[in-house]
Amino acid sequence: MAEASDTQSLEILAENVQKSFNEKHVLNGIDLKIERGELVAIVGESGGGKTVLLQHLIGRLHPDEGRVLVADHEVPGAPLKDLATLDEAQMDELRRHWAIVFQKNALYTGTVYDNIALGLEEIKGYDDARIEKSVRDAVEAVGLDPDNVPQLEREELSGGMAKRVALARAIALDPALIFYDEPTTGLDPEHASQIQQLIQRVHDRKTDLGMPRTSVIVTHDTGLLSRLQPRVVMLHSGKVFFDGPTEKFAQSASPIILPYLELMPILHGRDRSR
Ligand SMILES: Nc1ncnc2c1ncn2[C@@H]1O[C@H](COP(=O)(O)OP(=O)(O)OP(=O)(O)O)[C@@H](O)[C@H]1O
Ligand SMILES: [Mg+2]
Known part of the structure; x- marks a missing residue:
């Protein structure tokens, strides 16, 4: 394991990560360091x-x-742990501090309330009164009506609402580390803009323990990049091809980056959200 002094403020460290599926090389040696509090777009x-x-x-x-190490916020100083060495109980300790907003919203059947409450009960161990308050707060935080929306069934939600509920479910967990997979893909510009603002707001708000939050967002959304100005990590041929500020990425003349920049609005507009 790396020296503690080198890794004190690291949230994620990926070293030479390689992955193939049926002979197809998907990841070809990914190296990535993400510091606590960073906002990173992949x-x-x-x-x-x-x-x-x-x-x-x-x-x-x-x-x-290769290997992937992630901070363990259950332990003072949040030391990095190699995920491949952890058993389920140890993984649960790390997961208690994470939230994941999937590419498909992955809401369960049941009401909005059920969707948000499940993690609060199972991961956080909150009692009913605290769950009820957290659900209200989270629904309100994403701009939905806390008096009515919690009772709605999943099937009653529009695509944009479902995305917001997925975000509310994540926010309610008060994660130190939050992952988003294409949170705005397929949304109209107004809803995409609302979600971008929410991601920014959640990122800027410290955790209940006063720690900076780390946000990792997989996206094709140029609007999100220009609004949030994240650190941009671009994958190409299974490696990190570009890693730097949004401004530099957007102005790049690279023959690999330019065609992708042109394609981004098309990829972003595809409705693969449901
Ligand atoms: N479980 C799996 N088994 C086999 N192949 C897989 C599996 N998961 C992903 N792949 C393959 O790995 C490659 C990368 O897939 P991935 O879903 O990571 O792409 P992506 O960059 O997220 O694309 P998109 O922008 O369309 O979401 C694809 O060729 C996919 O078919
Ligand atoms: Mg994807």
Whole structure:
């Protein structure tokens, strides 16, 4: 394991991550360091391995080669832990401080209330009164009506509402680390803009313990980049091809980046959200 002094403020450290599916190399040696409090956008062509990388960062997939270390916020100083070495109980400790907003909203059947309450009960261990308050606060935070929306069934939600509920469910967990997979894809500009603002607001608000939040967003949304100005990490051929500020990314003349920049609005507009 790396020296503690080097890694004190690191939230995520991926080293030489390689992954193939049936001989197809998807990740070809990803190196990535994310500091606590950073706002990072992971971009790159469709099918380029962004979701697969995200699945490695949350321990759902393990690398064929290389390793992924993530901060353990249950322990003072939040030391990095190699995800491949953890058992389910140890993974649960890390997950208690995470929230994940999936590419497909992945709401369960049941009401909005059920969807938000489940994690609060199972992951956070809150009692009923605290759950009720947290659900209200989270629904309100995403701009929905806390008096009516919690009672709605999943099937009654529009696409934009479902995205906001998915976000409310994540916010309610008060995560130190929050992952988003294409949170605005397929939304009309107004709803996309609302979600961008919410992501910014959640990121800027410290956790209940007063810690900075780390946000990792897989996206094709140029509007999100220009509004949030994240650090941009672009994957290409299974590697990190670009890593730097949004401004530099947007102005790049690279023959790899330019065609992708042109394609982004089309990829962003595709409704793959449901
Ligand atoms: N469980 C799996 N088994 C086999 N192949 C997989 C699996 N998961 C992903 N892949 C393949 O890995 C490649 C990368 O997929 P991934 O979903 O990470 O792309 P992406 O960059 O997220 O694309 P998009 O922008 O369209 O969401 C694709 O070719 C996909 O078919
Ligand atoms: Mg994807």
